[in-house]
Amino acid sequence: MSTAQGPRPTSVDGAVDVSALVVPAGATLPWFAAVLERTEVALILLQADGLRYANPAARRLLAWGEGPVAQHQLTDWVVPEDRALIAEQLRRRLAGEPGQFWEVQGLRQDGSRFDVRLYGQAVQVEGQPADLVTLFDISETRQALRQAQWHAELLDHSEHLSRSGSYVLSWPEGRLRPSAGLRQLVGTLADVGAADPQEAWAWVVPEDRARVQQAWREAQPDEPFQLQHRAFGSEGQSLQVMHRGVLRRGTQGEACQGIGLVQDITRQHEAEQKAQTLAQFDVLTGLPNRAHFIEQLAARMQIARWDRSAFVLMVVELPQLQELRVTLGHEAAQSVLRTLASRLQQQAREQAQVARVGGQELALMGRAEADVAPETLLEQARQLRDQLQAPMLIGTAEVLPRCRIGLAMFPGDGQDGPLLLEAAEKACMLADEAGGVAFARPEAHAHALREMQMASALRHALERQELRLVYQPQVSLSTGAIVGVEALARWRSAQWGEVPPAEFIGVAERTGLIRELGHWVLETACRQWVGWRAAGLSPPRVAINVSPHQLRRGDLALSVQRVLLDTGMDPRGLGIELTESAVMDDPTRAGQALSELRALGVEVALDDFGTGYSSLACLRSLPIDVVKLDRSFVSDLDSAPESMALTRAILTMAHGLGMQVLAEGVENEEQLNLLRSKGCDLIQGYWFSPPVEPPALAERLATGWRLAAQHLSRDDGRRTLLLVDDEDNILAALKRLLRRDGYDILTARNGDEALRCLAEHPVDVILSDQRMPGMTGVELLHRAAALYPDTVRMTLSGFTDLQSIIDAVNEGAVYKFLTKPWDDDRLRNHVAEAFRRKGMADENRRLSAEVETTNALLAHVNSQLSAALDRQREQGLLLQASVGGVREILDSLPLAVIGVDADDLLVYANAQAHQLFPPQVLALGLPAQAGIARLAPVGGEARCRIQGQACRVWRHRLGGGPGPWRGDVLICLPLSEDVCHVAD
Numbered sequence: 001m002s003t004a005q006g007p008r009p010t011s012v013d014g015a016v017d018v019s020a021l022v023v024p025a026g027a028t029l030p031w032f033a034a035v036l037e038r039t040e041v042a043l044i045l046l047q048a049d050g051l052r053y054a055n056p057a058a059r060r061l062l063a064w065g066e067g068p069v070a071q072h073q074l075t076d077w078v079v080p081e082d083r084a085l086i087a088e089q090l091r092r093r094l095a096g097e098p099g100q101f102w103e104v105q106g107l108r109q110d111g112s113r114f115d116v117r118l119y120g121q122a123v124q125v126e127g128q129p130a131d132l133v134t135l136f137d138i139s140e141t142r143q144a145l146r147q148a149q150w151h152a153e154l155l156d157h158s159e160h161l162s163r164s165g166s167y168v169l170s171w172p173e174g175r176l177r178p179s180a181g182l183r184q185l186v187g188t189l190a191d192v193g194a195a196d197p198q199e200a201w202a203w204v205v206p207e208d209r210a211r212v213q214q215a216w217r218e219a220q221p222d223e224p225f226q227l228q229h230r231a232f233g234s235e236g237q238s239l240q241v242m243h244r245g246v247l248r249r250g251t252q253g254e255a256c257q258g259i260g261l262v263q264d265i266t267r268q269h270e271a272e273q274k275a276q277t278l279a280q281f282d283v284l285t286g287l288p289n290r291a292h293f294i295e296q297l298a299a300r301m302q303i304a305r306w307d308r309s310a311f312v313l314m315v316v317e318l319p320q321l322q323e324l325r326v327t328l329g330h331e332a333a334q335s336v337l338r339t340l341a342s343r344l345q346q347q348a349r350e351q352a353q354v355a356r357v358g359g360q361e362l363a364l365m366g367r368a369e370a371d372v373a374p375e376t377l378l379e380q381a382r383q384l385r386d387q388l389q390a391p392m393l394i395g396t397a398e399v400l401p402r403c404r405i406g407l408a409m410f411p412g413d414g415q416d417g418p419l420l421l422e423a424a425e426k427a428c429m430l431a432d433e434a435g436g437v438a439f440a441r442p443e444a445h446a447h448a449l450r451e452m453q454m455a456s457a458l459r460h461a462l463e464r465q466e467l468r469l470v471y472q473p474q475v476s477l478s479t480g481a482i483v484g485v486e487a488l489a490r491w492r493s494a495q496w497g498e499v500p501p502a503e504f505i506g507v508a509e510r511t512g513l514i515r516e517l518g519h520w521v522l523e524t525a526c527r528q529w530v531g532w533r534a535a536g537l538s539p540p541r542v543a544i545n546v547s548p549h550q551l552r553r554g555d556l557a558l559s560v561q562r563v564l565l566d567t568g569m570d571p572r573g574l575g576i577e578l579t580e581s582a583v584m585d586d587p588t589r590a591g592q593a594l595s596e597l598r599a600l601g602v603e604v605a606l607d608d609f610g611t612g613y614s615s616l617a618c619l620r621s622l623p624i625d626v627v628k629l630d631r632s633f634v635s636d637l638d639s640a641p642e643s644m645a646l647t648r649a650i651l652t653m654a655h656g657l658g659m660q661v662l663a664e665g666v667e668n669e670e671q672l673n674l675l676r677s678k679g680c681d682l683i684q685g686y687w688f689s690p691p692v693e694p695p696a697l698a699e700r701l702a703t704g705w706r707l708a709a710q711h712l713s714r715d716d717g718r719r720t721l722l723l724v725d726d727e728d729n730i731l732a733a734l735k736r737l738l739r740r741d742g743y744d745i746l747t748a749r750n751g752d753e754a755l756r757c758l759a760e761h762p763v764d765v766i767l768s769d770q771r772m773p774g775m776t777g778v779e780l781l782h783r784a785a786a787l788y789p790d791t792v793r794m795t796l797s798g799f800t801d802l803q804s805i806i807d808a809v810n811e812g813a814v815y816k817f818l819t820k821p822w823d824d825d826r827l828r829n830h831v832a833e834a835f836r837r838k839g840m841a842d843e844n845r846r847l848s849a850e851v852e853t854t855n856a857l858l859a860h861v862n863s864q865l866s867a868a869l870d871r872q873r874e875q876g877l878l879l880q881a882s883v884g885g886v887r888e889i890l891d892s893l894p895l896a897v898i899g900v901d902a903d904d905l906l907v908y909a910n911a912q913a914h915q916l917f918p919p920q921v922l923a924l925g926l927p928a929q930a931g932i933a934r935l936a937p938v939g940g941e942a943r944c945r946i947q948g949q950a951c952r953v954w955r956h957r958l959g960g961g962p963g964p965w966r967g968d969v970l971i972c973l974p975l976s977e978d979v980c981h982v983a984d
Contacts, residue, residue, distance in 0.1 A: 042135035045125065046090050050074050052125060061116075061137060063109040079105040079113060093120045093131035103138070115142040156180055162263060169200075169216065169258030171247065176200035182262060187234025205230040205238070212243060216258060219247040228269075231262070240269040282356040284334055285341040290421075293355035293363060297417035300353075300365060301410055312377055314364040315406045315424040316344060316388065317431075321360040324399070332394045336401055339392050347384055357421060361428075374439060381405045381437040404431035408440045455511040457493055458504055462520055467491050469524055470691035473705075474543070474662060474684045477676050480707035484541040484575060486684065487525040488691050489517070505547075514547045519559065521545075526567040526574065528694055533573075537701050541603060543575035548582035554589065557596030564600070571601035575626075579607045583622065591622050598623045605662070609650065620657050626682070627654045631665025634685070637674050644787055648678050655679065670759040672711060677762050677788060719835050720744040720761060724754045724768035724780065725796075734767070737824055738831060751775030751783070758784060763791055765834045767818075770797030770805065778805060778813065785813040790841065792834040796820060796827075896951075896972035900928045907967070916946055916972060935970060943975075950975040 036043055042061045045053035051069045059065065062077050074090075075083040082104040093099060099120035106116035117136040122129060156179075159165055165182025169175070186203035201209050208229035215225055226244040233239045245260040280292040288296065297313070304311055318340060324333040337360070344362055345354050352366040364384075388403050406427025414420030423440040430438040461467050467489060474484035491499045508514040525542045532539035550556055556576075564571055576597055583590040583606060594604050605626035606619075629650060636643050647663075654661045663675050666685030675683060688707065692700070721743040725731050731747050739745060746761060748754035750772050757763070766784055770777035781793040793813060795805060798820035805817050815837070818830060890897050896916045899908030906928045914922055921932065936942040936955040943952050952973045958966065 042137075044077070044133050044135065045123070046074065046093075046131045046133060047125060047128060048090075048094055052130065058135060061108075061135060062106070063112075065109070077107055078116075079107050081105070089118075089120055090131050093122045094129045096122055096129065098122070099131075106135070106137075114139045160184070164261060164263035166262070167260045169245075169260060171216075171256040171258050174200055184234060185239075185262065185264060186231055203232050205232065215243075216245065216247075219245060219258070221247050221249045221256065223247075228265070233264075238266075239264050240266045285338055285356050285362075287341055287345075287362070288353070288355040290355070290357040293353070293357055293365075294417040294421065296353055296355070297365065297420060301415075301417065301420075304410060310412075311410050312366050313408045313410065313420055313424045314366070314381060314384070315357065315408075315421070315428055316340070316362045316364065316385075317358075317404050317406070317425075317428045318360045318362075318401060319404065320402050328394065328397060328399070332397070332399075335394050336392065336399055339394075340388060340401060340403070343388050343390075344384075347387055358425075361425065363421065363424070377407060377409075378437055378439070381407055382435070385436050403436065404428050405437045406431055406440065407438070413440045454496075454499070454504065454507050455513060457495055458491070458508060458511075458513055458517070461491055461493065462516060464494075466493060467517075467520065468693075469521065469528065470693055471542070471697050472684060472691040473689050473697075474540070474682050475688055475707050476682055477680060477707070477712060480709065480712050482540050482701070482705060483682065484543055485697065486543045486545070486577070486691075487521060488545075489521055509547055509549055512549075514549045515553070518544075518547055518550050519563070522560065523563050523567065526563055526569040529573050530567055530569050532698060532701070533570075535698065537698060539573065539701065541573055541575045543577050543603075543605060545577045545607065546582075548579065551578060551582055551590060551593060552586070554593070556593045557600065560597060560602060561600055572603075575603040575605055577605040577607040577628065580609050587622070594623045598625075608664075619653075624659055626660045626662050628684075629661055629663045629680075631685075634663050634665045634671055634675070635667070637671050644674065644678075647675070647680075648789075651678055651680060669711075670756075673759045673761070674787070676711065677790075718744050719838075720746065720763050720765075721831065721835075722746045722748065722754060722757060722763045722766045722768075724748045724751070724766065724772070724777065726750060726769065726772045730769070738828065741828060741832065743831075743835075751777075751780040754780055755783060755787075758788055758791075763788070764838045765792045765794070765831065767794050767796055767831065770795050778807075782813045790838075790845075792838045792841075794818060794830070794834060796822065896970075896974075898922070898932065898970040898972070899967060900932070900970070901967040904928055906932075913972070916949065916951070916974065918947065932970065935972070938968065946972065 036055050039055065040057050041055075042058035043053075043055045044051065044058050051072050051074060054062070054064065054069050054072075064072065075086045078086050085102070085104060089099075089102070099122065101117060101119050103115065103117050106114045108114065115138045117138045119134045119136075121132045121134070123132045124130065155166075159179060159181025163185065165179050165185045167176050167178045167182055170177075201212060204212050208231075211227065212229060215227055219225055224244060224246040226242060228240065228242055231239045231241045242263045242265045243260065244263075245258055248257050248259060280289060281287065282289045300311060303309075318337065321333055321337065324336055341354070341356065341362055344364060348354050348364060349366060352364060355363045355365075357363045385403050385405055389401055392399050392401065406424045406429075408414060408420050408424035408427060410420055413423040427438050427440040469487045470490055471485035471487055473482045474486060475481070476483045489501060489505070491501075491504050493499050505514070505517075508517045522544050525544055529539050529542050546556065550559075560574070560576070563569075564574070578590070578594075583594075597604055603625045604623060605628055606622075606624050607628045608630045609627045627650065629647065633643050633647050633650075637647060651661050660681040662682035662684060663671075663680050664684050666672055666675065666683045666687045668687055671685075672683060672687060719742070721738060723731055723734050723738075723745060724747075725734070726749050728749075731749075735745050735747065746757050746763065748757050751774060754766070754768070758766075766781065768777040768780055772780075777795045777797060781795065784791055784793055792815050794816045795814055796818045797805075805814065809815075809817060815834065816830060818827065891911045893910065894912060895910075896913035897908070897910045898906070898913050898917075901907050904927055906922065906924050906926060909917075909922045909924065935944055935946075936953040938955055938957050941952065941954045943950070945951065952975055954971045954973075956969045956971070958969055
């Protein structure tokens with residue numbers, strides 16, 4: 001190759017003539033061509049008819065090998081989507097336009113892509129225009145830029161999600177460079193690097209600014225610090241922030257640098273403040289709660305000891321609060337309590353303190369001189385009571401609150417806060433006997449002592465087997481069979497004799513014995529059921545009452561399951577009854593517990609329904625099988641139309657939700673017949689049977705004990721007609737006329753007989769005379785409409801004053817008015833039409849009930865699907881969290897862990913691996929280097945040296961299980977001494 005230097009050839013128009021680059025085979029390259037052949041800068045020469053030249057650097061970059069350049073197409077060294085751009089730039093260069101830098105995606109011979117930056121220079125080749133293109137591989141630079149951009153976006157997203165920001169503080173001059181997150185959070189900072197040192201902390205409230213600056217001045221290098229302070233938000237609002245910082249040592253010749261992190265914790269701070277307030281104050285009234293009030297009592301007692309004074313403590317109790325919840329609702333009862341607390345605060349004198357010390361108890365701590373007569377304090381308490389009991393308007397209802405006040409004096413009635421407060425509360429128990437106001441007396445202590453003694457005796461009663469269970473049957477009105485028995489606890493004490501259940505169960509709940517008592521009842525009833533089954537009987541379901549205290553513990557279903565397993569009882573033979581108030585106290589927790597019970601196969605019943613404050617929305621979402629109608633509705637069912645209307649509404653609602661209804665406290669046949677006529681499913685009460693001992697119940701079950709057939713709900717298609725007239729000949733004539741149509745005919749001679757007949761028999765159509773002694777026909781039909789609205793009511797009369805009958809027809813009490821004397825055929829047609837009307841109404845009610853039941857079932861299924869989706873979502877979040885936890889664990893291991901997928905791509909390397917291997921070896925997302933694969937055989941181990949460090953390597957193949965991932969995992973353990981050598 002010649003090394004002679006000569007003039008640089010140029011063309012006429014100033015383009016460089018590089019004709020010498022295109023050298024025939026075997027010829028000697030000119031000096032500048034030889035230089036281009038040796039340079040590491042990739043060059044290619046393009047002309048309109050194709051590629052003319054590519055230096056070795058370009059061939060290596062494009063993986064073309066040593067073949068002729070002409071075999072490559074003009075633009076096949078770039079990806080297809082960039083070839084149009086290459087062609088356009090080539091056209092411009094050939095036209096003489098100056099070149100410029102631009103970037104495309106290069107394409108190697110093997111099909112792999114890379115980022116390339118180009119510069120085209122117009123040149124002359126053999127007198128023809130050409131484009132000399134310089135190629136710069138910028139793949140690593142672009143990858144680094146993408147990685148940096150990804151990290152920046154990750155930081156922005158992280159700061160946005162965590163409501164935080166960061167900054168870099170140049171030290172000691174104090175210039176602050178904020179992140180985008182910090183500028184978004186506080187909103188008052190200038191652009192990055194432009195913050196003035198004097199204004200760097202303008203976003204910190206002035207009161208806290210000196211404290212933040214002091215923290216930085218006292219910061220020690222590499223020792224993090226943190227503090228809480230207030231800051232101005234982007235919209236001028238006040239924020240509570242957690243400020244963390246660390247001062248990093250500078251390298252040689254560089255200054256120190258501070259790194260700060262600011263996180264918005266306003267909501268957390270407010271929640272902590274609210275929690276502290278809730279711990280000391282009552283949410284409903286805003287008054288101090290019991291714990292806080294006892295602290296105030298202790299402080300007042302200390303003052304009274306110092307100045308040798310006395311003070312009086314009053315406890316105001318509202319005993320009718322539960323009654324108000326039943327009659328007016330929960331919100332109304334709370335409004336009454338709030339109003340009472342407000343009145344008490346208004347009446348409190350200077351230095352007096354008011355608090356809420358119980359569910360229905362308020363306390364007033366006042367000041368009194370030592371020589372004040374007790375009669376004076378009693379009179380003041382009576383006046384206070386009169387002021388508190390003034391009428392109050394709750395909604396549209398006027399409420400007359402009833403209060404009772406108990407008084408206790410310091411130091412006479414108690415030497416510490418709890419004792420003094422307890423003395424005043426016990427005095428409330430005596431207030432009813434003393435006109436509503438009473439001082440603490442020994443009688444109150446005696447009552448408390450009896451309760452304490454009863455609690456102790458009840459604890460020993462479980463050990464001494466003084467408790468027993470009796471069972472009250474629950475009967476089906478459709479079949480007459482005994483479908484269940486309610487287990488009821490009884491206690492015959494050696495000290496007090498037969499103790500009422502209401503008394504000892506209340507003591508058990510207040511003293512915490514209810515858990516042991518409830519467990520004993522459950523286990524005893526289950527063993528009794530298993531014993532009946534072993535004796536060859538078919539025992540009905542046993543219903544167990546569960547206390548609200550047992551429900552609140554959260555382990556009700558687990559306790560029931562353990563007893564079922566221990567006793568060997570069939571879960572289908574067990575029922576659990578919970579009161580409505582217990583369920584509504586926490587519907588979410590109750591719903592979960594009831595669902596768990598239903599999953600075991602246990603029946604769930606809602607006891608005392610109608611006495612609480614449940615909403616239909618809550619009720620339809622709860623897994624309840626049976627609704628037990630409270631005995632207060634049943635007791636006046638035959639005398640109060642309002643109770644009948646409420647009972648009918650409860651029956652319709654429960655049946656619409658797919659639940660059965662059981663009426664408690666059925667005491668007479670009239671109540672039974674009314675419930676049967678309204679579609680009640682089950683009854684329980686003394687009319688059928690009082691609670692009986694287990695042996696007696698077993699004997700009756702063995703004999704097939706059941707409800708008589710005449711008391712069962714009718715579903716046989718019979719049609720019953722009731723004729724009411726005070727003239728026997730009219731009744732006889734009507735019976736002869738209408739008997740031929742196949743009706744079951746009942747007769748009555750006056751209104752009272754008709755009402756008794758309606759109570760004893762299911763009736764479809766009533767045909768009544770108007771003028772009768774004692775009660776007119778219209779009056780009778782009005783009563784029948786209220787008590788038995790499903791009947792069709794007609795009047796047959798010769799009475800000429802029709803106004804009362806017309807009014808009854810307009811009001812819906814009378815369906816049709818017929819006159820005497822009657823036409824036989826027309827009368828028969830009218831009666832037949834009435835029965836058809838009754839049949840259509842019954843069918844409509846049946847269809848409506850089916851539709852409501854279906855809708856309720858669909859709603860239940862939808863709720864179950866929603867719950868399943870929520871569970872899946874939670875499982876996904878848990879899986880995500882667990883993956884993050886596993887990654888954190890792997891990064892903390894002293895072992896190097898490397899993951900390679902089935903396509904031989906490097907997909908994971910923990911922190912120890914990055915320390916052990918060179919950076920270029922662990923490029924994630926790129927093919928793993930061959931040396932990594934040879935470190936150890938699949939399923940085996942080897943010893944080698946990595947960057948001079950002796951290591952032991954294991955290689956494990958993944959992908960044999962059900963998971964979707966396939967590949968190899970390599971684990972490298974650094975050794976303390978050289979044990980082998982690896983050849984590259």
